[in-house]
Amino acid sequence: MGSLNSRFQAAPRTSEEVVEGHCAGGKHGCECRKRKRSSRCDCDSEPDDEDSLLDTPRRKKLKSTSKYIYQTLFLNGENSDIRICALGQEWNLHKVYLCQSGYFSSMFSGSWKESNMMVIELEIPDQNIDTEALQVVFGSLYRDDVLIKPSKVVSILAAACMLQLDGLIQQCGETMKENVSVKTVCGYYSAANIYGLDSVMKKCLEWLLNNLMTHQNVDLMKELGVEVMEQLIQSSDLFVMQVEMDVYTALKKWMFLQLNPSWDGPLKQLLSDADTWLCKRRSDLGEEEPFLNTEEGLPFSPVFHHVRLQYIINDLASARILERDNILPPEWLSCMYKQQWFAMLRMEHDNDIGPQEANKEEFELNSMRCGRKLTKDGDYCWRWTGFNFGFDLLVTYTNRFIVFKRNTLSQPCGGAVSLQPRRHLAYRLRLASFDSSGKLICSRSTGYQLLTLEKDQEYVVMNLDSRLLSFPLYVCCNFLYTSPPSERRADVPEPESSARSVS
Known part of the structure; x- marks a missing residue:
């Protein structure tokens, strides 16, 4: 009985045809492969279409x-x-x-x-x-x-x-x-x-x-324990919206939920209910003791301790809320009032014009944290209010540029404005946008920087690539306006005595 190849012979190909693959005889070393030729391959006859089908492998997925x-x-x-x-x-x-x-x-x-x-x-x-x-x-x-x-x-x-x-x-x-x-x-x-x-x-x-602060969530605040919250609040990487007072407010809501886990309501009602609960508790118990000094409030003390109070008490309305809430021990506040008063005096009388040398440790521990949400592309200009030692700083977002400007003369503003010809500050600016699950879509950071500004001088902080931006866009800034202890003058002159000698 003859082979299949001998039973199905094909006509010879013309000189114009191109042989693809191996010859019909299956000899892989055959020199007729993939070239033009005018005669039949020596190793075997060329297969016709049916023979080609028989020789074509078929895929079958095996387990x-x-x-x-x-x-x-x-x-x-x-x-x-x-x-x-x-x-x-x-x-x-x-x-x-x-x-x-x-x-x-x-x-x-x-x-x-x-x-x-x-x-x-x-x-x-x-x-x-x-x-x-x-x-x-x-x-x-x-x-x-x-x-x-x-x-x-x-x-x-x-x-x-x-x-x-x-x-x-x-x-x-x-x-x-x-x-x-x-x-x-x-x-x-x-x-x-x-x-x-x-x-x-x-x-x-x-x-x-x-x-934590860009997308506040009631269930998340109920679940967050003291240890984790302490790590978050002490970090300079916390995305703060809008100012440090909002950190304190977020902690007040979180503490209320920790003590009242059955509370069930909308986020916009949470702060009001937390304030009402604190007021009712003080009234019912007749307590004058600060809440963090009580047995119920003591576990939350380490977390509140990391709030940067120096950037809250520089705003009158915020300082009054701290006093009204009576959450913080009075010695915390009196210590901070004293610290800020001396810092202001140094700025006015000791020529402390801000940090001039890199000190990241001081920056991480004590920089002012503030932020802003830009809902869509456009032009924005804002400042974070409060008495920042006469440093009135404008932040502008326009045409994909972010600009700092020291505003001393060109625009009216509340509070003191420093007229010193030159001021220094340390800063870090970060941008971020997030998807629906809170993952970063894009982010940019200037890193830790030192900057010197003359009166009304502008400085381009960041030039943004429009292809990388996604709105809403969150802007978070850290600022340090005063020099750290290592840079402060140790040779402060003694004040002259006001008393006169009597001969």
Whole structure:
């Protein structure tokens, strides 16, 4: 019986035809491949169209080895040599696969009694671990890839840490960082703290610094604990909207929610209800003691301690609210009043014209935090009011430029205006826009900078690329107007005595 090739002979090709691929005889070394020729290939006859079809490979997706292993060995439990029992469920598994886990590898290779047991009762001391998490973790030993639901990642992380599966732990961390949102940030931060994922903790803190005040949320404030809130409030990276007084106000609302977790209302009603609650509490108990000195308020004292009061008491209306609320101990305020008074005197009488040398530590601890939301592209000009030692600074956004201007003569303004010919300040300006989950879409920062301004002088702080901007745009500024202690004059002259000697 002849071969298929001998039974289906094709007519010779003309000299104008081009042979594609290998010759019909299947000899890969044939020199007739991909060139013009005038005669038939020596190795075999050319196939016709039907023969070409017979020789053309057809794709058929076969079940991969990984999927076969997962289905047959893990899901079906075939040829199992060990049974794992945990949380009321059983898994028929295989020691050779379980040894990928550091936990089981140590168990089977040492002198533990479990090394020769066919059934192992697995104790689960971590309440974060459930049967669904164990199913995923055990299954990960039998397959190349694992799909992790963001809603289940904490329990899977807990199980992976218990069984010492470094690769799965890393994948859980990446899943958490990609899915930080208002609903997940507190849970992810807590889990990352428990299981030692520093990069996840850092990502959660960054999200909170960006969103705590730009996108205030009642449920988030209920969930935020004292330790995390303290880290946020003391940071100079906190995106503050509008001024430091708003930081204090946000803390007042947060404290009220911590003490009244059942409160359920709109965000716009929260401050009013917090003020009413504080007033009623003082009236009912007849308390004159500052709230932070009471047993109920004491746990919140470390958080309020990081509010930068020097930038609140320089505004009369804000200072009156602090006195009315009676939350802060009076010694905190009296100390700050004294500090600010001496700072003002130094500016007026000791020629302190602001920071002239780089001092990032002082800047991070004591800079004024303020911000603004630009809802759409356009022209904006604003200043943050309050007595800033006579430094009236205008910030302008126009034509994609952000400009600082020292305003001394050209525009009327409230409060004192310094007429010193030159003033120094340290600053950092940041821009950011966010998506619906609070993730950064774009961001820009000037970094820490020193600037000297003459009277009415303008300075372009940032030139923006319109292709990178997305509105609403959040602008956050840090300013330091006074020189740090290391730059202040130590040789302040003693005041002349007003008394005259009597002869």
